Amino acid sequence: EEAEKGGYEHFMIKEINEQPRALRDTLKGRTTHQGDKVVLDEIKMTTHQIQGIKKIIITACGTAFHAGLVGKYVIEQLVRIPVEVDVASEFRYRDPIVDKDTLVVVISQSGETADTLAALREARRRGARVVAITNVIASSVAREADDIIYTWAGPEISVASTKAYTTQLVGIYLLALYLAQERNTLAAGNIKEILNELKAIYAKAQQVLDNESQIKEFAQQYHKCEDAFFIGRGLDYAVALEGSLKLKEISYIHAEAYAAGELKHGTLALIVENIPVIALATQQSLYEKMVSNIKEVKARDASVIALAMEGHTEVEKVADQVLYIPKTHPVLAPILTVIPLQLLAYYMAVYRDCDVDKPRNLAKSVTVE
Numbered sequence: 001e002e003a004e005k006g007g008y009e010h011f012m013i014k015e016i017n018e019q020p021r022a023l024r025d026t027l028k029g030r031t032t033h034q035g036d037k038v039v040l041d042e043i044k045m046t047t048h049q050i051q052g053i054k055k056i057i058i059t060a061c062g063t064a065f066h067a068g069l070v071g072k073y074v075i076e077q078l079v080r081i082p083v084e085v086d087v088a089s090e091f092r093y094r095d096p097i098v099d100k101d102t103l104v105v106v107i108s109q110s111g112e113t114a115d116t117l118a119a120l121r122e123a124r125r126r127g128a129r130v131v132a133i134t135n136v137i138a139s140s141v142a143r144e145a146d147d148i149i150y151t152w153a154g155p156e157i158s159v160a161s162t163k164a165y166t167t168q169l170v171g172i173y174l175l176a177l178y179l180a181q182e183r184n185t186l187a188a189g190n191i192k193e194i195l196n197e198l199k200a201i202y203a204k205a206q207q208v209l210d211n212e213s214q215i216k217e218f219a220q221q222y223h224k225c226e227d228a229f230f231i232g233r234g235l236d237y238a239v240a241l242e243g244s245l246k247l248k249e250i251s252y253i254h255a256e257a258y259a260a261g262e263l264k265h266g267t268l269a270l271i272v273e274n275i276p277v278i279a280l281a282t283q284q285s286l287y288e289k290m291v292s293n294i295k296e297v298k299a300r301d302a303s304v305i306a307l308a309m310e311g312h313t314e315v316e317k318v319a320d321q322v323l324y325i326p327k328t329h330p331v332l333a334p335i336l337t338v339i340p341l342q343l344l345a346y347y348m349a350v351y352r353d354c355d356v357d358k359p360r361n362l363a364k365s366v367t368v369e
């Protein structure tokens, strides 16, 4: 096992560091040479079928569900089809409204999660076409779906999912751009622009990883806390949920993620002196709103770590500490934003002497209901 860890102390930190490679591999061969279009030979759906889609439902569990939440924002924005996201264990029991004009997207690293597989079967039984985003070749989900987009993360050993999540995001971007191409919802120039940025993302992910020492310091400073909050708007909210889950899973710190605009409807009552609040502010169109939300928690003396995109320094005036991610297209920011949150959870857990790779009561793949 030590040899498999390749010199790292845990699988989780090894897998976090593998993300630039995993992202590159997942993207490889999936664009034209000119870089202006997505090529997804795995998708057998015809243009006619794609044009007939009236609704998309994304269903998954755990971290894959959080990737699905990013998918909702991305697909609605780029393709303008309404998207619902549901945890698989809810979807299958809620008598979902699904028919042949519904595209169901299931996301599963292992491809063996019982609830996700049952959701896939339920969707097909009701006549929907199912696209699977999965990491394991010939897994049950891969075998039963109509179309597959494989992620090329490589084997993920750590129970806490990291490289699977960021490669699932790439799968979602590719699917969204592919649907946009086939439905003509985006100008060719826009598709090319996003694809160019996507091709640059793994080098930027490496830049974020190179900044590890700053995050380690945060972890050192805050690892004794009992509660933590993650706030964000739009895509940042979806990433906040994943950051909060990572922290809970491996460090056992109670963490909550909140849509920043919802703070005043309850959570603000829980914000007390020195409580760490991780505020994600990478979305330019929502930046000013986030600055106001940070002021709200600062007024209750919280300790705020903000994450913003390079060049957006106004947040320094209100947050205690700011961590910058490299500039990218706002829609792609989640790939870069989640990395510091993975590192934060990892180092917090290490400082608390937790069994990082095998957190209590959790399994890598849940194959029973």
Ligand code: G6P
Pocket: 061, 062, 063, 064, 107, 108, 109, 110, 111, 112, 113, 116, 159, 160, 161, 362, 363, 364, 365, 366
């Ligand atoms: C388990 C794991 C999670 C994972 C979830 C879904 O709960 O502990 O890390 O996100 O299953 O797994 P899947 O293989 O379907 O992505």
